[in-house]
Amino acid sequence: MKLNNETKFLGRKAIKIRAMANDPTLIREKLTTELFKAVSVPVQEGTYARLIINNDVYGLYTLMDSINKRWMKNYIHGNPEAQIGISYKLFSTPPEGPYSDLKYLGDDYTLYNTGNTYKVDEYEESTIPEDDEAAKWNSLIEFVKAYDNWVKEYGEDQSDKAVDELKKFLNIESILRLLAIETLTLSLDGFWYVMSNSAIYKNIERKNYQILPFDFDQTLDPRDSHKLNKDTYLEDCITWATQDQSELDNYFTNNLLKHPQIKKRYDIILGKISRETFDVEKVSAFVHAIADLIRDDVSWNFEAIDKLDTDYDGLVNHFTLDEFNKNLDYGHIEYDPERNADDATFGIKEWVEKRGNSCRAYTANVDLKNDTLISDDYDVSIFVSASVSGSESQHAFTTKFILFFCFISIFFMV
Numbered sequence: 001m002k003l004n005n006e007t008k009f010l011g012r013k014a015i016k017i018r019a020m021a022n023d024p025t026l027i028r029e030k031l032t033t034e035l036f037k038a039v040s041v042p043v044q045e046g047t048y049a050r051l052i053i054n055n056d057v058y059g060l061y062t063l064m065d066s067i068n069k070r071w072m073k074n075y076i077h078g079n080p081e082a083q084i085g086i087s088y089k090l091f092s093t094p095p096e097g098p099y100s101d102l103k104y105l106g107d108d109y110t111l112y113n114t115g116n117t118y119k120v121d122e123y124e125e126s127t128i129p130e131d132d133e134a135a136k137w138n139s140l141i142e143f144v145k146a147y148d149n150w151v152k153e154y155g156e157d158q159s160d161k162a163v164d165e166l167k168k169f170l171n172i173e174s175i176l177r178l179l180a181i182e183t184l185t186l187s188l189d190g191f192w193y194v195m196s197n198s199a200i201y202k203n204i205e206r207k208n209y210q211i212l213p214f215d216f217d218q219t220l221d222p223r224d225s226h227k228l229n230k231d232t233y234l235e236d237c238i239t240w241a242t243q244d245q246s247e248l249d250n251y252f253t254n255n256l257l258k259h260p261q262i263k264k265r266y267d268i269i270l271g272k273i274s275r276e277t278f279d280v281e282k283v284s285a286f287v288h289a290i291a292d293l294i295r296d297d298v299s300w301n302f303e304a305i306d307k308l309d310t311d312y313d314g315l316v317n318h319f320t321l322d323e324f325n326k327n328l329d330y331g332h333i334e335y336d337p338e339r340n341a342d343d344a345t346f347g348i349k350e351w352v353e354k355r356g357n358s359c360r361a362y363t364a365n366v367d368l369k370n371d372t373l374i375s376d377d378y379d380v381s382i383f384v385s386a387s388v389s390g391s392e393s394q395h396a397f398t399t400k401f402i403l404f405f406c407f408i409s410i411f412f413m414v
Helices: 028-038 069-076 133-154 160-167 172-185 251-257 260-276 280-307 321-327 348-362
Strands: 016-018 046-053 056-064 086-090 118-123 198-203 208-213 407-410
Touching: 016 046, 028 046, 028 172, 028 280, 046 280, 056 280, 069 118, 069 198, 086 133, 118 133, 133 160, 133 198, 133 251, 160 172, 160 260, 172 208, 172 251, 172 260, 172 348, 251 260, 260 348, 280 321, 280 348
Parallel strands: 046 407
Antiparallel strands: 016 056, 046 056, 086 118, 086 198, 198 208
């Protein structure tokens, strides 16, 4: 939702409203967001909202920040007056493709501007003429070409020089943290697995590129995926996303992790997160705190499904409050074609326990004391406006287990 110039909502001119209909707890996306935030990967925050359109009750949704210039300035640069670079959203369409593989295709921008894999997203309009399409794609081409040249020159070079050259244009540390969270949550629609639901951002202050994740509706439960090895995915914390290379060869991450220094840093990051952040009791405490706050609204949400007067003839999930409660921990939700389109093969606590145990076992022999950032050894404090506070902060929705519930009414004009 983009608001007009005179309207702001909690200091924002744009917000994103997301359904969580495939999750019986309505918490998995919120938890994944908090995990990225905990390891300093820039991520859009949000809270819960009751969504009502023209007096029709749609239910409980998440009200999220969107990736826009204002968010980038505050979250990535820590300065509302900063000049941003340019971002490109990545899209993939499994199982048949196409996939945004970040391969260099040439200098002709029309090779990337197909509408299927990349999309020019946010940039300063003052820096690029509106009618100059080629200029809008220059930074993406610059990045994939630089990476292609690095792979060709240093792909088989395991020296420190190879890593030093990569650091000149890539924020390696941020990407490895992102990959570690995607591993623990088994992100089936994310960057590592299918090169989707993410954006590549040119940080002109740091003079490098980084990956920004978004939309986490397929996390913390494997469900059904055509590419996962059903026999090994739960214990596999390094090749889970790359076992089936018949459709997508994971060119970017495969070449990244070929280098022992980079692979070693990934193992350290995964080892620390799996022990310090993805701890089952810590995560469970967070999940239950959120559950306690939204339980009444969850019940209201489930009851509202059949009262909505709509011509929509798609699949509708019918979960119950009892299923919500038990799926927070170890309860499974079976597929029932008479009432739901999605199941839940793991409870959240069960998933965190089993996946966490697997990744702790994988990193059991890793020296976690050797905790030196591999690149971008700096910290950016998220900007908080001095003129507002609490849930009215320009940079974030409330983050202290205080949920701000709002009623969103959208009036369509025909």
